[in-house]
Amino acid sequence: MQEASQAFIHLDRLTRNLRLLQDLAGPRPLWPCVKANAYGHGLELIVRHLESLGIDTVCVAHVSEAVLLREVGIGATILVLSAPPPEACETIVAHRLEPVVGSREVLEALSQASAQLAQPVSVHLKVDTGMGRIGLLPQQMPDLVARATALEGIQVRGLMSHFPLADEPESAISQKQIETFERVCAETAEAAIPFRHMANSAAIFDWPESRFDAVRPGIAMYGLRPSPAIATHVLPNLNRFLIGRHGSLFSRRCLLGLGCLMAIRFLRTGHP
Numbered sequence: 377m378q379e380a381s382q383a384f385i386h387l388d389r390l391t392r393n394l395r396l397l398q399d400l401a402g403p404r405p406l407w408p409c410v411k412a413n414a415y416g417h418g419l420e421l422i423v424r425h426l427e428s429l430g431i432d433t434v435c436v437a438h439v440s441e442a443v444l445l446r447e448v449g450i451g452a453t454i455l456v457l458s459a460p461p462p463e464a465c466e467t468i469v470a471h472r473l474e475p476v477v478g479s480r481e482v483l484e485a486l487s488q489a490s491a492q493l494a495q496p497v498s499v500h501l502k503v504d505t506g507m508g509r510i511g512l513l514p515q516q517m518p519d520l521v522a523r524a525t526a527l528e529g530i531q532v533r534g535l536m537s538h539f540p541l542a543d544e545p546e547s548a549i550s551q552k553q554i555e556t557f558e559r560v561c562a563e564t565a566e567a568a569i570p571f572r573h574m575a576n577s578a579a580i581f582d583w584p585e586s587r588f589d590a591v592r593p594g595i596a597m598y599g600l601r602p603s604p605a606i607a608t609h610v611l612p613n614l615n616r617f618l619i620g621r622h623g624s625l626f627s628r629r630c631l632l633g634l635g636c637l638m639a640i641r642f643l644r645t646g647h648p
């Protein structure tokens with residue numbers, strides 16, 4: 377008879393990975409990225425373990441993931457990394473989520489939702505320094521920050537950006553992104569935004585000057601090298617912790633595959 381496939385999660389290895397990343401981050405908080413079902417490892421399991429280690433903030437991609445976490449009683453601060461549609465703003469406020477905001481339209485919708493629910497909402501304003509996905513252009517940021525700080529119910533907790541190529545050491549693009557972000561921080565300094573954050577795993581290793589006030593590790597926390605180009609003394613000590621029954625290690629490609637899970641179907645025993 378064929379044996380069922382099994383995968384084991386070794387939480388002690390996650391703890392070790394996190395400690396290694398914290399050593400690099402120094403006094404700044406780690407805000408782990410647990411999007412896509414914690415990169416296929418199981419969202420609730422991983423977040424509960426992170427909370428037990430003292431992590432007080434996690435990042436997800438979508439509002440629905442954050443709501444799932446609230447429904448199982450997770451009290452941590454939850455950043456929602458993708459730009460929410462205006463119609464998601466009530467859910468965001470009601471569940472005390474911290475959305476990444478890259479448009480005035482969403483800011484206004486959040487302010488309205490905050491008034492309706494009589495509850496303030498903290499936001500992270502995103503500047504597009506080169507990723508080309510979410511966020512306003514650097515020259516638009518001073519206006520966005522001014523509007524956000526003036527709006528009723530909005531608390532600006534973070535100013536952030538993201539790298540497309542941090543895993544290419546010495547890339548002129550990443551260097552320029554950091555400089556652009558620093559410029560936006562300086563231009564908006566009057567708003568005294570508490571957290572400036574930019575670094576994903578690769579940037580934590582490769583671009584120390586991008587660590588600012590908090591870092592958002594994803595793939596490295598799961599024990600995987602962000603790219604073969606990155607060589608730091610820490611990498612050999614990171615441990616994968618999703619292990620197949622017969623000891624085979626899940627690869628980066630496999631993890632990403634798990635993260636792209638499309639559906640879970642419940643089928644009767646004996647279904648072909």
Ligand SMILES: Cc1ncc(COP(=O)(O)O)c(C=O)c1O
Binds near residue numbers: 577
């Ligand atoms: C905005 C943002 N920050 C951080 C991360 C974590 O990235 P990585 O897995 O490369 O560490 C992601 C992942 O997609 C992200 O979208």
